[in-house]
Amino acid sequence: MMKSPWIPVFYDKKENKNYFYNINEKKFVEGKYSAQNTIVTLLSGTVGVVLYALLGSFIIKMPINYLVGLSILLGVAISVLLIIVIDHSSKKSVFRTPTSIEKVSFCFEEGEKQLKKNLRIGCWTLLLAIGSTVVLYFSNGEAILFFATALFWMLPIPLFALQRPFKRKKMYALYKKNQLPIENGEI
Template sequence: MKSPWIPVFYDKKENKNYFYNINEKKFVVGEYSAQNTIVTLLSGTVGVVLYAFLGSFIIKMPTNYLVSLSILLGIFISVLLVIVIDYFSKKSFFGTPISIEKVSSCFEEGEKQLNKNLRIGFWTLLMATLSTVLLYFSNGEAILFFATTLFWMLPIPLFILQRPFKRKKIYALYKKNQLPIENRDF
């Protein structure tokens, strides 16, 4: 990802993402629509239908290949997802500069949020590993295959899109008053 936008904080109450642009040295806000309820209901319905169809289905393949295929498929889909998200975000993101007074609270809350998200990422990685072990010792159950694939899809975008190393760096620079922010006239 070569995007200059570093996520700093997501405000759930206002449904706004705050970003720092490392090239332009600007701190901006991007607004997005709330998650659609129909999408949530549809994904739950698809999950139930898949379980009904594949709950007792057995994949006739050696366990080693099945586990490897599940991991590789999950990683491939997650990398593809990151590439697509990065491509569209470069083309469609325009931020509005915000007042310098709001910056301080965003950095404080953003650092807490990043630590929480990294813990969630760690647990999803742990769940992916556990799911892989369960799949390895199963009879090739299709539902475990898809669950393992899903669990391997989750942690990679979570870590990559959070950009934790760059975020930690800008948080440290901000604490030392060494992060240039050129919103001063706003």
């Protein structure tokens, strides 16, 4: 599904930089994120509180089997759409900041640890999605549980897909064997 040549290697929280490897150009580069993540987090929290206030006591009149299925389908559909949009925009991304060899070594070592941690988080979000589905199934069809279940099903799929775990594991293994070509020009 993911066709972008950019494979994430490591996200450095201190520097707010993400390091990528381009499988087509064989380049290891850095990218910066803006501080808009905080604004998005605050906005999503506000939307969650407003939705809870509006829909907290609203009951959806639908057979519970259909309600659970629709909630899962909604979450999966949104996550697939999200992956497609991110993949499309990442194909157009151009990073031109090469990275020093010392930084490359550090990023690959820490990136492998970070991938394992992120995959554990992904497994926990999948368990939350399953748990939320069970709670929704035994509920009276509360709208807030419907949307929470959809949200929980929306989280693990992009988390796994955007991590690109199989390509990353292969890339880390090749790097450890000194078989990963990195052509950063002057570096």
